[in-house]
Amino acid sequence: DVVLTQSPLSLRVTLGQPASISCRSSHSLVSSDGDTCLMWLQQRPGQSPRLLIHLLSNRDSGVADRFTGSGSGTDFTLKISRVEAEDVGVYYCMQHAHWPHTFGQGTKLEI
């Protein structure tokens, strides 16, 4: 199975400051058609997961532009340019290039 390793597992950030989460994959996540099959999800306390970023760097509808996904091959990053109070929660990377699809362990973001 593809292993996704996130770091850090916990992150405390000051409001208005940037935050960065790393996700490293044990396998390339590039599909045969050239897409990078990596998503980022946010799970706020007490809520279901929510899709933030798909195919490496595409923000889902309604996602604030302070969220940016980047990376290539096996190393990926989610950056939040200026953290807001509503960003508190757990962030997961997820790959859908290989079955079974797998998630990272999650990174808990606190203010």
Added chain:
Amino acid sequence: EVQLLESGGDWVQPGGSLRLSCAASGFTFSSYWMTWVRQVPGRGLEWVAHISPEGSQTYYVDAVKGRFSISRDNAENSVYLQMNNLRADDTGLYYCSNGARDWGQGILVTVSS
């Protein structure tokens, strides 16, 4: 507005069975891969099963192969997860999703004696 509404969760003894249902609305259900994902405290998120839009392809994580079965009814905009021979480590919150784009609120499955 997309809605995914799970039902069927319950407490069951080890070895028992449950059938989860997910009613979908607000998107073209028959065009989407549908997924069950579970969340276990201390173990994060785990992709459990996946079914193609027409229902001809299914995939399962190794931990549930031979015990769980995913199916769908495109006429009813619903997806199901039949869970047999349940074990304590199947306990968790089960989410229905259209390929991780939209998520239900989750339904609790507890397997305990």
